[in-house]
Amino acid sequence: MRYFLTPLALASSAAVMAQAKMFHWPNRQMEMLDTVFFEQTAFQTPVSKCVVRDNSTVAAQWVRMAFHDIATHNIDDGTGGMDSSVFFELDRGENAGLARAFPDFLGFGSRLISLADLIAAGAIVASLECNGPVFPYRAGRVDATGQGGGGAPKPFLNLTDLQESFRRQGFNNAEMIGLTACGHAFGGVTKKDFPDVMQDERQFQFFNNRTTLFDNGIVTQYLEGTTFNPLVVGVNATTNSDIRVFNSDQNATVKGLADPAAFTKTCTDLFTRMLNVVPAGVTLTDVIEPWDYKVGEARISVANNTDKLSMSTTLRLLNPKDNPRRQVKLVWVDTHGRCSQWSGCSALASGSTPITGSTFFQKGFGKTAIQYNFNIKDIDPSTSIGKFWFEIDERDGSRPTEVKNDDGKGYNIAQDDVLFDVTRSTLFTNADGTNFTSQIVIAVKDNLAGKAPINVETVDAYTAPLKYDVHEAKLDTRFKKTAGYTFFSLTPPTFRNAAFDVYYGQVVPQNLKVQHGQVAEALSKVQSLS
Ligand code: HEM
Ligand SMILES: *[C@@H]1O[C@H](CO)[C@@H](O)[C@H](O)[C@H]1NC(C)=O
Ligand SMILES: *[C@@H]1O[C@H](CO)[C@@H](O)[C@H](O)[C@H]1NC(C)=O
Ligand SMILES: *[C@@H]1O[C@H](CO)[C@@H](O)[C@H](O)[C@H]1NC(C)=O
Ligand SMILES: *[C@@H]1O[C@H](CO)[C@@H](O)[C@H](O)[C@H]1NC(C)=O
Ligand SMILES: *[C@@H]1O[C@H](CO)[C@@H](O)[C@H](O)[C@H]1NC(C)=O
Numbered sequence: 001m002r003y004f005l006t007p008l009a010l011a012s013s014a015a016v017m018a019q020a021k022m023f024h025w026p027n028r029q030m031e032m033l034d035t036v037f038f039e040q041t042a043f044q045t046p047v048s049k050c051v052v053r054d055n056s057t058v059a060a061q062w063v064r065m066a067f068h069d070i071a072t073h074n075i076d077d078g079t080g081g082m083d084s085s086v087f088f089e090l091d092r093g094e095n096a097g098l099a100r101a102f103p104d105f106l107g108f109g110s111r112l113i114s115l116a117d118l119i120a121a122g123a124i125v126a127s128l129e130c131n132g133p134v135f136p137y138r139a140g141r142v143d144a145t146g147q148g149g150g151g152a153p154k155p156f157l158n159l160t161d162l163q164e165s166f167r168r169q170g171f172n173n174a175e176m177i178g179l180t181a182c183g184h185a186f187g188g189v190t191k192k193d194f195p196d197v198m199q200d201e202r203q204f205q206f207f208n209n210r211t212t213l214f215d216n217g218i219v220t221q222y223l224e225g226t227t228f229n230p231l232v233v234g235v236n237a238t239t240n241s242d243i244r245v246f247n248s249d250q251n252a253t254v255k256g257l258a259d260p261a262a263f264t265k266t267c268t269d270l271f272t273r274m275l276n277v278v279p280a281g282v283t284l285t286d287v288i289e290p291w292d293y294k295v296g297e298a299r300i301s302v303a304n305n306t307d308k309l310s311m312s313t314t315l316r317l318l319n320p321k322d323n324p325r326r327q328v329k330l331v332w333v334d335t336h337g338r339c340s341q342w343s344g345c346s347a348l349a350s351g352s353t354p355i356t357g358s359t360f361f362q363k364g365f366g367k368t369a370i371q372y373n374f375n376i377k378d379i380d381p382s383t384s385i386g387k388f389w390f391e392i393d394e395r396d397g398s399r400p401t402e403v404k405n406d407d408g409k410g411y412n413i414a415q416d417d418v419l420f421d422v423t424r425s426t427l428f429t430n431a432d433g434t435n436f437t438s439q440i441v442i443a444v445k446d447n448l449a450g451k452a453p454i455n456v457e458t459v460d461a462y463t464a465p466l467k468y469d470v471h472e473a474k475l476d477t478r479f480k481k482t483a484g485y486t487f488f489s490l491t492p493p494t495f496r497n498a499a500f501d502v503y504y505g506q507v508v509p510q511n512l513k514v515q516h517g518q519v520a521e522a523l524s525k526v527q528s529l530s
């Protein structure tokens with residue numbers, strides 16, 4: 001993470017530069033993770049407000065999913081960890097009941113957001129929505145394609161085997177106690193899943209039945225002897241694993257956790273570590289925190305009826321003061337670094353959208369934000385657009401602020417040879433938005449058209465592992481050549497492909513032209529879909 005901010009007249013003031021936190025644009029992965037987890041609410045809707053489901057809470061199911069996914073880790077050989085292998089292990093005895101939460105994770109994954117990254121994010125939102133601590137989020141987990149070894153401990157294991165299970169996962173005895181107490185701050189035991197543990201008429205029992213929200217009642221009720229935790233006071237001593245775990249150091253660790261602040265700190269530290277347990281060789285991203293300036297994808301399209309290009313992008317301001325007079329301007333230069341347009345090379349934002357209070361951005365980070373939207377028209381295709389930056393003028397007598405990427409050089413357009421043409425593409429949905437398909441239109445410079453196949457890699461995000469397919473976009477003469485571009489199109493044969501990558505030629509990294517195009521960027525049309 002580097003830092004850069006330049007007010008126009010203070011271009012090299014180190015004091016000012018240190019104020020801003022920015023990421024190096026473009027970074028489509030960081031940008032999308034931030035969008036899906038922090039700005040949008042769709043992924044976290046099921047867990048919202050620590051809601052009850054199946055007698056427990058969705059949050060508890062998501063926290064348990066995370067633990068059971070990392071529990072395959074083997075510190076001795078570096079295998080296993082948070083890799084979504086739990087989705088292939090739902091039939092295992094220790095995972096009984098987790099299948100009920102599996103569908104929550106479908107529909108959000110892509111080349112940029114692995115299922116394992118979703119499981120980790122899920123545990124973080126789960127804690128937040130139950131008033132628990134917020135754990136820092138890193139991404140970059142890699143999905144397994146089959147089962148892992150090891151697995152979460154079963155309640156009838158003796159202490160030696162429980163300790164060995166946690167040692168294999170990378171946790172010592174005190175950490176085993178802390179992690180189990182923190183995990184069991186959520187949810188409880190379901191008779192259907194563990195009939196040996198729940199031998200009376202109850203269908204379900206919370207570990208902490210004072211509140212479904214995060215607190216250390218799991219520990220204090222245990223120490224006071226008032227607990228209903230079925231893994232402490234179950235009729236069958238063999239399955240009372242929590243008492244074996246908590247008592248393994250004569251209650252020394254749990255006594256420390258009777259202090260609420262110590263409990264919260266321990267849970268924060270251990271959950272943070274747990275979520276980042278990954279197989280050897282996997283490198284996680286930096287912690288994703290709100291950037292001072294977030295710049296969205298720059299999408300160049302061929303204008304509808306003129307021989308010009310247009311470009312759309314966004315800029316998000318962090319904690320902006322309430323100022324209706326503020327003007328936010330995008331400034332750009334052509335590929336020669338000049339402005340050759342008679343009308344000038346800048347445009348004010350076409351509109352703005354606040355990031356609302358129900359987002360993680362506000363609830364988890366306590367930040368407010370406004371996203372400004374830009375749409376530049378009439379770009380001459382022969383000189384195109386080389387780079388852009390922003391000027392923010394509060395119009396209150398202070399100097400305008402110039403925002404020019406973390407290196408101060410502006411936001412460089414990588415290429416305009418192969419484009420996801422959002423103005424010609426169409427998204428078709430059924431009336432309730434549950435099914436969708438799309439016509440993806442790709443604009444290719446005339447001199448490149450037909451010389452290599454245009455391959456579109458789609459993802460079906462409703463299955464584990466995520467299913468990728470490559471289809472060739474075909475010449476589509478319904479769209480007549482415009483501005484030096486020829487058009488190719490593709491309607492993916494399967495429904496529900498939300499994101500795709502476009503390659504010029506074979507599907508190898510150096511041929512990637514459009515990363516994570518989203519069908520939702522296209523013009524949307526409601527149509528009946530069978
Ligand atoms: C000594 C090790 C552990 C054992 C033997 C154990 C065993 C169990 C059992 C039998 C259940 C009941 C599940 C059901 O009925 O569906 C349960 C629930 C749960 N466990 Fe553990 N657990 C252990 C450690 C952990 C850890 C380390 C975490 C997380 C950090 C965790 C998180 C949870 C959660 C959140 C639930 C509630 C699930 C729900 O209500 O749906 N457990 N555990
Ligand atoms: C939840 O409790 C009800 C009533 O006790 C029971 O009928 C139902 O099967 C339980 N659900 C699960 C998933 O155990
Ligand atoms: C724990 O259980 C295992 C079998 O699962 C057994 O081999 C071992 O001897 C037991 N250890 C103790 C200390 O009881
Ligand atoms: C805790 O659970 C027990 C057993 O199900 C029940 O009798 C008791 O009323 C519960 N207490 C609270 C405060 O929910
Ligand atoms: C505990 O339950 C297990 C599994 O149902 C059973 O094999 C064992 O005999 C029970 N032990 C006691 C002490 O009831
Ligand atoms: C630990 O606490 C539990 C629950 O209060 C109690 O039953 C047990 O005897 C304690 N262990 C020791 C060594 O004091």
Ligand SMILES: *[C@@H]1O[C@H](CO)[C@@H](O)[C@H](O)[C@H]1NC(C)=O
Nearest residue numbers: 303304305422423424425523
């Ligand atoms: C492009 O032009 C066609 C035909 O004039 C029109 O139906 C369509 O809405 C236009 N699309 C955009 C994005 O302006």
Ligand SMILES: *[C@@H]1O[C@H](CO)[C@@H](O)[C@H](O)[C@H]1NC(C)=O
Nearest residue numbers: 430432434435436495529530
């Ligand atoms: C969505 O499309 C799939 C695949 O064609 C179909 O099986 C399913 O019934 C459709 N669902 C709805 C709600 O239209």
